[in-house]
Amino acid sequence: MAAGVNATLLTNMVNPQVLADFIDKKLVNAIRLSPLARIDDTLVGRPGDTITLPSFNYIGDATAVSEGQDISIAKLTTNTTTVTVSKIGKAVEISDEAILAGAGNVMNEASSQILTAINSGVENALIANMASNVTMSEDVAADADAADAIADALTDFGEDIDGEKVIVIPPSFYARLRKTDGWIPNTELGANMIVRGVVGMVHGCQIITSNRMSVNNDGIITNTAYIIKPGALAIYHKRNTLVEYDRDILSEMNYIKGSNIFAPYVYDKSKIIKLNLANPT
Numbered sequence: 001m002a003a004g005v006n007a008t009l010l011t012n013m014v015n016p017q018v019l020a021d022f023i024d025k026k027l028v029n030a031i032r033l034s035p036l037a038r039i040d041d042t043l044v045g046r047p048g049d050t051i052t053l054p055s056f057n058y059i060g061d062a063t064a065v066s067e068g069q070d071i072s073i074a075k076l077t078t079n080t081t082t083v084t085v086s087k088i089g090k091a092v093e094i095s096d097e098a099i100l101a102g103a104g105n106v107m108n109e110a111s112s113q114i115l116t117a118i119n120s121g122v123e124n125a126l127i128a129n130m131a132s133n134v135t136m137s138e139d140v141a142a143d144a145d146a147a148d149a150i151a152d153a154l155t156d157f158g159e160d161i162d163g164e165k166v167i168v169i170p171p172s173f174y175a176r177l178r179k180t181d182g183w184i185p186n187t188e189l190g191a192n193m194i195v196r197g198v199v200g201m202v203h204g205c206q207i208i209t210s211n212r213m214s215v216n217n218d219g220i221i222t223n224t225a226y227i228i229k230p231g232a233l234a235i236y237h238k239r240n241t242l243v244e245y246d247r248d249i250l251s252e253m254n255y256i257k258g259s260n261i262f263a264p265y266v267y268d269k270s271k272i273i274k275l276n277l278a279n280p281t
Contacts, residue, residue: 016256019107020243023115023258027241030119032208033126035195036166037233038267043085044237051083051236051263081133081265085238086125089259090117096252106256114258118241125264126233127168127212130226133266134274140225142278146173147182149275151203153227156273160229164194165205169225170213173277177202194230225275232271236263 028034043051065071092113094106138153140146154161169177177183177200184201186193198206205227216222239261246255266272 015107016243016245019111019114019256019258020241022111023118023241023243026115027119027122027260030115031122031235032195032197032210033123033168033228033233034235036228036230037126037235038231040234040236041240042236043263044239049085051085051238052080053083053234053236053265053267083236083263083265085236085261085263087259087261088118088121088125089257090114090121091255091257094254094256096254099254106254110256114241114243114256118258118260122235122260122262122264123210124212125262126235127210127226128216129264129266130228130233130272130274131216131222131224133269134226134272135269136272137274137276139276140278145180146176147180147202150205150227151182153273153275154203154205157229157270160270162204163229165227165229166194166198167202167205167207167225167227167275168210168213169207169275170223170277171209171211172214172223172279173225174199174207174209177207223277223279225277227273227275229268229271232266232268234265234267236265238262 028039031037063072090113092110094110099106136156138149138156140149140153150167154165180202182202186198186200189198189201189206194206195208197208199209200207213224213226214221237260241258241260243256243258246257247253248255
């Protein structure tokens with residue numbers, strides 16, 4: 001029998017289109033921040049690598065009008081933001097030896113690996129975009145009561161302080177929050193959780209932890225947190241997940257690659273507050 005002949009059966013096991021469809025169906029649910037974001041596919045198939053998006057300016061509060069007096073007319077104005085689309089991708093490499101030794105279901109493993117990689121890439125891009133575009137920011141002192149600091153920061157929302165909110169925090173801040181009087185564990189929240197992985201609640205804010213809040217993609221310590229309301233973010237898909245398969249006949253290595261092109265966007269800056277966390281001494 002010719003060497004590696006059994007490994008060629010991998011081409012029958014891997015259907016790139018099936019993998020791509022599977023990943024696309026699972027991706028939105030896999031992204032923990034997706035309930036806080038608008039998901040938009042209208043850009044799929046359109047040319048260009050940048051997207052110009054509008055943001056509407058507030059027309060101002062209504063004012064008192066006397067009898068017979070005209071109601072003042074406000075001009076609705078907009079600003080625009082240009083967002084560059086990003087391509088993220090990941091490939092898995094599988095040797096013939098691993099396949100022959102019974103590595104498991106190659107298609108399921110590849111789907112899982114690529115889904116996890118793209119999910120992480122999208123969330124990294126969203127967080128990086130928040131860091132660059134957030135306009136409301138508060139400092140949390142090292143000796144401050146963590147729950148009280150959140151309560152103070154929430155006043156930045158003004159009269160829109162009510163409603164659903166999520167705080168993404170680093171694991172180190174989670175320990176501080178759990179020791180405060182305002183902490184409510186997730187076991188007492190029932191089924192009313194906005195996102196997956198909620199560990200508790202403070203002052204009406206559901207808490208999730210993320211290592212990305214401790215260190216950014218460049219390995220720089222950030223120690224930040226974000227209070228986010230639904231509708232604050234947006235994910236504009238430029239091209240849905242593309243999965244491709246290839247094989248190197250000399251090294252007898254098999255490759256399954258997945259990539260996604262999208263644009264992360266802070267859709268409404270009034271719905272995000274950044275917390276700069278100082279570590280207790």
